[in-house]
Amino acid sequence: MMPTDFKDNEALEQLRESGTNVVLTTVSDLVSWGRANSLWPLMFATSCCGIEIMAAGAARTDFSRFGIEVYRSSPRQADLMVVAGTIVHKMAPVLKRLYDQMADPKYVVAMGNCAISGGPFRDSYHVVNGIEDIIPVDVYIPGCPVRPEALLYGIMQLQRKIKVSYSLPLGKKEEDK
Amino acid sequence: MTDQALLDKVLAFAPGKVAVEEYVNTYPALRVEADALHDLARFLKENEETDFDYLMCLSGVDWGANLGVVYHLRSTRHGHVLVLKTQTPERITPTIDTISDLWVGAEFHEREVYDMFGIRFTNHPDMRRIFMSDKWMGFPLRKDYQASNPLHLETEGAYEDEGIRKLASGKGKDETFIINFGPQHPSTHGVLRLVITLEGENVDQVQPHCGYIHRGIEKMCEHLTYQQIVHLTDRMDYLSAHINNEAVCLCVEKALQVEVPLRAQYIRTIMDELTRVASHLLFWTSFGMDLGATTCFFYSMRERDHILDIFEETCGARLVLSYVCPGGVMYDLHPNFQRRVKDFIREMRRRLPEYHRLLSGNVIFQGRSRNIGVLSHENAVSFGVTGPSGRASGWHCDVRKQDPYHVYSQVDFQEAIRTEGDVFARYMLRMDELETSLNIIEQLIDQIPSGDYAAKMKPVIRVPEGEYYQRVETARGDLGVWLVSQGDKFPYRLKFRSPGFSTLAALPHLCHGFKIADLIAISGSLDFVIPDIDR
């Protein structure tokens, strides 16, 4: 796919312009490439979108082609947290805690409208209206539920973002904003 | 016994405390004084002629001046249904006697009522909140619920939870481990949290903690029109989304006495069964994965994708269809529908023996599932474990046979039954049902009559005043919808009796003395969908 096939290229441009170190760029690029292509996900699947994650991992839209089939259920070993489904008040501390337990660099994808904004349940007394209030989000994938191809598209968007972000000094993720 | 004879019998039992409810009702209903409730319930359960052994539904309701609890009872032997309604005298410190000593399954339902309405049940063994955390202010389903509960992000300490404190204090031995499964665990099928006490590898006690995906659907429904409610029900038990949709629509249609066109009924029935097949395929997937047979996942997802294609072609969505609307279905079938369904049935028939060769016959699998987590027929009824899990214990609980809706009465099919009640029986029963469903679809697919796909409905539906109850058979069991309308365009109260919730109540009972791996197998074989439990 060409870059023009993707949406929201402006955000990437901004990211690219913000600080690069000429000497270390090659190393940084290499590491970023590695990180982008080796996203081991932690599936924070709470509801319907979780089933679509399963579908995305299944044979039809096999997302192991992207090298992300190594599901890690332990947050320590995961790079990417896919938040799929509604997050309610009781779950929010757990989400936060799991995010804190992940080792840097870590990325978050908000999958589905529930995770992005509360979706169908945004008027409810017990639902968090968007996980960005709790943890930083890298990519938003709208849909209800998100179809598997859309998840793959979202993952590619994330890969693009990782590739342009500056990955040195090692072990630290760039602060968001 | 006729409804009148039944009512007469009950009236004779407790004169003065019981009154027949003169209200539009789908079932015969009685109003009972709160202090006479427990005795009456015992009478109804233990009397041979009434024999109400199955508590279908237990719901709380806020009547404004006071709070009410409504019991839907059913006799598995006689097949009759009775509704008991009781009220608390006031709403500051409302109390009612528990009936959880009569029907074990009531324990969870009463906790839910306490959580949502604040009605305390006296003599209840474990009266604490079930969905909301202990610190939550107010009771959300009360009509005057105003409390603002800000978002807390600190995780609670290990023993701050009342339930866990109870578990910990009950044990004096040093060897006991208290361990948390979930809420984020690969095999709790979502966000169920199980707190278990372990002795070595053996499970001693299991305490389910729900509410990690409690989205307050019942409260939200009170501010939505009937058409809008449908799309929320999709997201409860998203694996049988279509059947959930139907439950609400059928209830509304029943209340309005709308005749659904035959074509729509056929379409709905076929879609029902396709949903069931998809759901059972997903069960096969996840059950295999729970037991560590990962490859199952890919084989059954491959077949499931065919169904999702059929869905998407006709309904435009893969998972949460929102295809049913009160009066019929949203749009007509896609022209390719019949061909695709037939192709799928052929494909599925070819693949099923493969499934059995890969997993069902496997000696490791059999060793892990036979005689594990045995649920007796009696307990299944008492807990209200319906659906495939109940039928695996020998309970004829298929709503499609008991209260046929749509065209099920015209279809020739056998209710799958197994009597062992163990994990293997529950597993095999679902495999049997796969074949039953394929047979049903095959009988109907060429018979779809032409005509309208939906009855003409008013843009704003006002359901006449009354209380209506509708049951459907989802892939997980008996889904009940209890609708209270006061003639408004919004329901006054809409309660979902979700099959998973009652099934969950049986889990602690099943796991005692088995290994951790068995716990996973048992909870997998009960086939939970957590949003269905939490709603």
Next chain:
Amino acid sequence: MRGLKKYLSGLFQGVRSLLQGMSVTGYHFFHPREIVTQQYPENRATLEIFERSKGELTMPHNELNEHKCTACGICQMVCPNGTITVLSKTEQNEDGKSKKVLDRYIYRLDQCTFCALCVKNCPSDAITFAPTFENAVYTRALLTKQLNKEGSKLQKKS
């Protein structure tokens, strides 16, 4: 003796069931034709999404940049969670009568539940679902969209 026989037959049956299972996976391993993977995004050009598929709400415009929305607001009313906001303005038409026309049609893709009530209830068929799904972005604000194009007008009834 019977115990031994049972032991041996159990062993034999067990091994047999294991081999049966292995024959299933083995069959799939040696038959690459069974592979069902569709390679998105490589197959992007040929990928067909069903036409009824609900990806996002769109408002079709004809070649004259005209849409059919009369800003009646029914879609906004039937929407269960406030995904749609119809902003209208009053305009003088040629006859000098003031008339309500569409100013901005706001659609929040990040809230939509795809229940299709809006499309079904729209009296003038002004909106429809498009089967697009490539909507992932880095900025949430981009998910709130204006569906009517700049300078578009109401289509005249023919």
Next chain:
Amino acid sequence: MIYDFSKLTSSLDQLLLSVLPPFWVLLVEALLVLIAGLAAFAVLGMILVYMERKVCAFFQVRLGPNRVGKWGTLQLIADMLKLLTKELVTPRGVDVLLYNVAPFIIIMAAFLSFGALPFARGLHAIDFNIGVFYLMAVSSLAVLGILLGGWASNNKYTVIGAMRSGAQVVSYELSVGLTYITMVAFAGTMQLSGIVEAQADGWFLFKGHLPALIAFVVFLIASTAEANRGPFDLAEAESELIAGYHTEYSGLRFAFFYLAEYLNMFIGAAIAATLFLGGWMPLHIGSWEAFNAVMDFIPPIVWFFGKTFLLVWVTMWFKWTFPRLRIDQLLTLEWKYLMPVSFFNLLLMTVIILLGWHF
């Protein structure tokens, strides 16, 4: 004739001796072996992980990694880069020393067994005269790492995983040992190179009649169990214990566990290939001279890796077909089936040797 790597090594030895004193020669040689070993270790690990991901994909009607590099060949490079640069989390409450040491113990145990494997004639780090015994001793070290790691992590899941693994490895060690003894009795030597040479006119699997076949099957099962591979992966049973004993490890430390698992699988297969399938020895059939000569054209190292990877593939086939065993099933399998069978088998083998019934 088959090339003897000892010519190469001895000439290298001579060369070094001519410029350096003997002590330094030893040191340099040890260093060279270490570097070669580590390199082979890393490369093998990556090949194995890649192989597993591809092979399981084909069992599961999908394609597996194919977007990073041609056919996904660079996938493992990316994974390595990522794991190298990932933060090392040390959770609060861990036993810092043991927590840090555990991954090294595991990887060291694998590395030690690796050193004794004969890859080709004359190509091994050390050719012990008690090679089989050494392998037995070293391969059971890994469980120490697992136990320590699980214990030190201060997490209940890891403790359960570690305890399971302890019970499992200790039990299966018995069967492994018994099959070793069976084959040693048959070969009459414990030296691995000697065992391989003894298979020049036919592999033990064919020469040893039924007992060799039984021992082979038992060994495959038991070595899979010892390596904590599916269907015996109870120690890290994902659907039960999150990630088992290495739940709390991240980054490079986790990579060590991950790598060691694959290498143990490889080592198990390599030992099976050596003991039963003639190691690097080409396929020879009795007196078919022409056939034997043709077989000799294929270099021994290809034979060795060919056989090993074939067995690795077979263990993968198990893994991706069967459900996981429960802990009591696992122990039943060992104590009620494999061990009696192995004992009986050893007896049978002795009888066959005494009566001279073998080929």
